[in-house]
Structures are given as structure tokens and as C-alpha cells.
Amino acid sequence: MDRSAAPAVSRAGDRAITVRPELVPLLKLAGPVVLARLGIMVMGLSDAIVVGRYSAAQLGYHALGWAPTNVVITMVVGLLSGVQVMTARAVGDGRLGEAGAVLRRGVVYSLWIGLAATLVLMLAGPPFLHAIGLSKDLADGASAPLLIFALSLPPYAVSVAASFWLEGLQRPGAAAWAMWIANGVNLALDLLLVPGTFGLPALGAVGGGCATLGARTALCLFMLGYIARMDEARALGVFDRAPRDPKAEAEQRKIGLGAGLSNFFEVAAFNSLNVIAGWIGALAVAGWAIVLNVTAVVFMAPLGLATAAAVRVGSAYGARDAAGARSAAATAVLVTAVYGVVLALAVWPLAGPIARLYTDDAQTLAIAGAGLALTCLMFLPDALQVVAAQALRARGDVWLPTGTHLTSYIVIMAPLAWCLAIPEGMGVKGLVWAVILASLVSCGLLLARLWQLDRRDSRLSRFASV
Template sequence: MTAQAVALPDPARPTLGPLLRLAGPVVASRLGIMAMGVVDTVVVGRYSAEQLGYHAIGWAPTGVVLTTALGLLYGIQVMTSQAIGDGRAQETGAILRRGVAYAFWVGLTAALVLMLLGGPTLHLMGLEPALANGATPVLQVLALSLVPILMADAGLFWLEAHGRAVPGMVAMWGANIVNLVLNLWLVPGNSGFPVDGAVASGWSTALSRVALLLFIWGAILAWAPARRYGVFRKAAPDPRAASAQRRVGYGTAASYFIESAAFGAMSIFAGWIGTLAVAAWAITLNVAAVIFMVPLGLASATAVMVGRAHGARSPAGVVRAGMLGFGVTSVVLFIICIIVGFGNEAIAAAYTTDAAVRGMAAAALLLSCLFYLADGLQNVGAQALRARGDVWVPTATHMTSYLLVMMPLGWALAIPAGLGVPGLIWSIIIASLVAAVLLWGRFWWLGRTSSLSRTSS
């Protein structure tokens, strides 16, 4: 893990080459995050459609908590990028140290809450008792893994802000190998340990996240400049900087919570439809989540370049970096839509051998192509806005789009209107379009005013 950092020599004049060189390994790293979920879903789905339902429901609340907690850590990447652009790279070690301590306590608190309240909450949601009972131990095992995954991602965000995305990518895919081996060993129930199915897959994920933590921090330890930047020495207290770092995280976490909670609600609605619908929705959502990792990686790369231009006080650089991210994301997602549209049946068949579930999932995957582009662009737009110091407008936009539009519309179309899983997808299409238009409209408007405010102020 000794790859050189991606060179971004002039933050005030971002160009396509550096964006692509940074985005490539960042996208690969984000795909690695979801590859764990794909392996879990495929292995469990081929083992048992019933166990796949347990896995989907158990993942829903833990996914919401994990995504929200990752949002709290986003200040690491934003503040590090801005400090580098402003010529203050020596301060970035303190940013990481604050972020790691924060990650530990956030993860520990979230794990305890999920362990104690997750199971009873599933029963209160009106799910079938057997489904809630089967999902509860899955939820509890996944909750245990929150501390290592959050501490690992804190280091990953910091490395990426320094342009060192390749070590993070290698670490992520190394953890994926661990996850794959453990899934194949534990899920069938022949390992000698008293676990199988969805619970066994949960343990595979938990152990692979511990491996990721070791890999990421090994990469930081091996990078000599990390010592120069103060990663391994105690920094002087800086309440103002710590507060600014948390403020970035608050806005991002609120957005992530709103969006992930809304998608979690879609899983609950699917549970109300029936077991087969849950399985088909799990496949659809898993594929969408994997695809979403592409614009999520592009959004991180875009945000690094926007943040550096912001730190360098270059309004033109901020706009150019944002629009480069918009253009690359549009092209890449259009290609992905074509691939999924023509390969929907093969993708569904890879997830399950159940004919009924496969048919429902294939139809849902075809329809899902309509929201991939809008959903990806809204994420890139939100991250670009946060990187230039506009923290709370993306949160308000997500509240409008996903809480006020998607959730009620998803319930209405899927349940009373009787559209089932397609009704859930139509609600996502509409909400994502609303969010994309509002966020990029905001970015364009701020670009015209050429107003830059320092996040740390």
C-alpha cells in the first residue's frame, strides 16, 4: 500500500484528468463497500429465500444507522480538503485524530442502542412475527460491527482527501476477500459453528469490517507524511475547529438519515406486501445500492476538488470542479443504465433460484434504470455543495424529496394503489428527480453569486 497520492497541483484550476485519477480508485473503494452486501445477499439468497428476507429486514435499520454515522464523519474529508487547499496540510493529522475518537463513541453508542432496541422495534413495525424474529439476531450481529467500520472509514476519508485513494481501495477489496471466504464457509451451516443463513452472513460482515480497520490503519501507519501531519501525536485542543468539523457532519448525517430512513421504510412497505416482495425488493435495492456507489465515489472525488478550490478561495475553481463531477457522473450512469436494462434477467438470476422472486426482481430492475441517473446526480450535487460550505440546504432538500415526497408516495402507490414493488420504485424516481433539480439549481445559483464562505468560520 505504497501508491503515490493523486497529484492535484492547482486547486484553483481543476481539470478532468486529476478528477478521473482520483475518482477511479474512490469509486472502486465504494464499490468494495457494497460488494460485501452483494456477496451477503447472493450467498444467503441462494441458500434460502426466507433467510434472504431476514437478511433484508435485519440490514434495514442497521443500514440507516451506519449511513447516518458515516455522515457525522464527513467533516474529516471536507476539513482536510479545505486545509490542504489553504496550505495548512500540517493541521490535517489533528482533524483525523478528532474524527477517529468521534467515530469510536458514535459507533459504540449506536451499537448499544441497536442491540437493545432493534428487535422490539421490528415487532412494533407490524411485520409478521416470524420475519421479525428471524431478522433480530441478524440486526444484533451487524450492530456489533459499527465501531470497526466507522473507525476504518474515518481513516479512509482522510486518505482520500490527501489524494491517496489507492491504499483505501486495496484495503477495501482485501476485506471483501475475507467476507467472501467467511460467507462461503459459514452460511451453508457446515462450518462446525452453530450458525447458518443470514446470521452467519452477519458474522462474516462483522469480521471483515475488523479486517478493514486493520488494513486501513496499516496503510496510514506505512505512509511517512502521516507522522509529519501529526496523526500519531496528540494535538492541542482546538474547540473551534472541532465544532466546525462536527457541524459539517451534522448536516451530512441529517441528509443521510433522511434518505436512508426513507429507503428503509420502503423495505418495511415491501414487508407489508409479503415475503416474496421483500426478497424481490432486497435484490432490487441491493443492485441499486451497488450502482449508487459509483456516483458516491464520484461525489467524494468531486467534493475533494471543490473543497480544495474553496480552500484556495477560487469561486471559478469551485464551479468548474462541480460541473466536471456533474458531466462525468452523467456519462457513467447512462452507460450503467444501458447495461442493467439489457441484463436485468441475468442479474436477477444471479441472486436467486426462486422463479417467482426472479421474475419480480427482473421487472423491478428494468424499471429502476429510470432513477439511477437522478439519484446519482443529486448525491454529487449535495456533496459539492457541502464541500463549498453550504451544509444545510442539501439537508432541507433531502427532507423535502425523501420524507415529504418519496415515503408517502411509496406507501400510496405500493399498498392502496396495489402496484407493489413497482410502486415503490416509481416513488424513488420522482423523489430523486426533485432532489437533483433542486440541488444542482442551488449549485448553479451560488456559482453565479461567486460567494465563498469558510466552513470553519
């Protein structure tokens, strides 16, 4: 083949990986996304702190009521990730008018998914809590907040679809602002309902659930209103009834299904650790709730970086720029590695003071402080695995991350956590060690796959240019 006639994408695909040109676009996109993801967990953090300061027992009810809904929420977020990737691909390929079709599909999917999840949790949630070996007091106390959390799923699912669409357009600022406004609504309702301010009855964990319901409804309304009022909404096809595109619909569902199953495996396994903590005792539940809540807040930044990586890699993939996709993935991995190390070094000496933000109970503090310090070993591999998984999905490798999460978190982490925590008598520390080891396995497998695909694409691009 004449080298001068080689396609531009082949020559571009043969370029070496460059990090610096990708750094600014990645961080510019990741910044608001990280703020939005952090806002998600700060909402839960506000609930946990206000409820925990009111009563350690109510914090346990809140944590156990939250656990089943959190599994569903994370699965919903995964199922809708196709909105993000398909929007980024359409933009990368210059097909802006198709972005509206992606949004319309995403909103319909999200509404049906949210309603189905609410129905399942309301019917099966309380019986599930009573069937898993918890004490009757814990199961009864957790059932009421679980029902309230379940009601918040439809508006939250719709807001996720809208947020992902804006992120796919590389316009995440509005979603970030909306999330923090919703946090203000949530905190105000927490302070009003949990302890019973202005003569209202103290609702404890149920009040925390009601605050979340109000905040998520406000978030949904804001996001839909913002998109409808965008100047370019019509140009993006937001109001157009697009013709059916079975191939695009199937791809959007496939990406979402792969991510949804991954999230389900991971979060179901993590929340099964709540059950194991419940078998240990009420104080272990409260201590583990603090550990899990703090690590989840730390995890929001890598989740935001993963979103930015998916958008940047997906945009390059849509433009058929192999080198751009490799550079976007490599930059995201490097930034995430720095973040994981810095956060571990920052949180480790502050584990005790952080735990005291949640409770003054000495026994709970001892459990949570030791668990938080140990959890710092997890920050780096856990952050890297989620970024690598999203980069793989954005370039079309959907099912390997799903299999990796099944292996790491269901097959390895869950049984190991039980073994270390109960038969070995390590308690909450045993739960943390199981998470660390599972994260290392997941991180290693996903990074190896990303490296393998980069090597393959580089060889193919060199062959095509000959």
C-alpha cells in the same frame, strides 16, 4: 480600484468554468474512491447472493436485519464526512500539519458514534422489528442478524474516518485495496458460515452477519496500521496532540451533522420501503431486497464521484480559488451524468439475468426483474443529486442539501411509496416509482442551488476585480 492590484483570487474567480483541466485530477481521485465505495456494496452483495442461494426466506431475514443497521451506517458515514472536507481544505490552504488534528478528532468521533449506535441497535432493534407490523416469523428471523450487524459498527466507523482522511489527502489507493481485501475475508466467511461448510452448522442470515463483522474488524485494523506506518505521518501531525481549535472542531462537526442528517433522511426513507414490502408479503421483501441491493451497488460509483468532487471543491475552497471550485463541481456533474445514462442503458436489458444471480425462485424473479428494469429511470437523477449535495457541502452550503433530502425522501417518497404499493396495488413497482419521483425532485433542487451559487460567486468576483 487599480485592476493591477486586484487580488489573484479575484482574477482567478472571474475565469470561465473549464472542465478539461479538472477531468484528469477528478478521475484520478475518483477511480480508487469508486472502487472503495463499490467494495462496500459488494460486501453486502456477497452476503445477499450467498444467503439468497442458500434460502429465499433467509434472504428476507438478512434484508430486514440489515435495514436498521444500514440506516445507522449511512448516517455514520455522513457524520464523519467532515474529516474528508476539512482535510482537503487544510491541504488546499497549505496547512499540512493540521491534517493530523482532523484525523484524531475523526477517530475519536467515530469510536463514540460507533459504540453509541451499537448500544441503541442492540437494545431497540429487535423490539422495533416486532412493532412495525411484520409477521412474527419475519421479525424473529431478522432479529439475530441485526444484533450481529450492530456489533460491527465501531470498527467500521473507525475505518471510515481513516479512509476519509486518506481521501482528503488525495491518497485513496490504500483505502481501496483495504476494502477489497476485506471483501475477500467476507466472502470466505460467507461460504464457510452461511451454508455450514466443513461440518459447521448452517447459520444462514446470521452467518452473513458474522462474515460482515469479521471483515469490518480486519478493515479497521489494516487502515489504522497503514496510517501509523506512513512515512509522512509525523509531518502530517498524526502523532501530535494538537492544541484545541474550537472553530475548526465546530466546522468539522457542522459538515458531518448536515451530511449525517441528509443520509439519515434518505436511507431511513429507503429502508422504510423494506417495511412496506414486508406488509405486502415475504416474496415482495425478497424481490425488493434484490432491487435495492443492485441499485445500491450502482449508486457506489456516483458516491465515489461525489467524494472526489467534495475533495476537489474543498481543496479549491481552502485555497480561495472560486473558479477552481466551480470547475471541479461542473466536471463532477458532467462525468456523473454520462455514468447515469450509460448504466441505465446497460442494466435495463440485463434486469432478468441480474435477478437470477440472487435466486431461482420464479415468483421472486418476476418481481425483482420488473422492478430492476424500472429502476433504470432512477440512475441519472439519483447519481446527480448526491454529487451536487457533496459539492455544496464542500463549499460551505451545509443545510440546504439536508432540507432537500428531508423534503424529497421523507415528505414525498415514503408516503407516495405506501400509496402506490398498497392502496393502488402496484406492489414493488410502486416502490420504485416513488424512488424515481423523489430522486427527480432532489436532483432538480440541488442542481439549481449549485447553479445559483456559481452565478453569485461569478458576480462577486467580477465586482471585486473592478
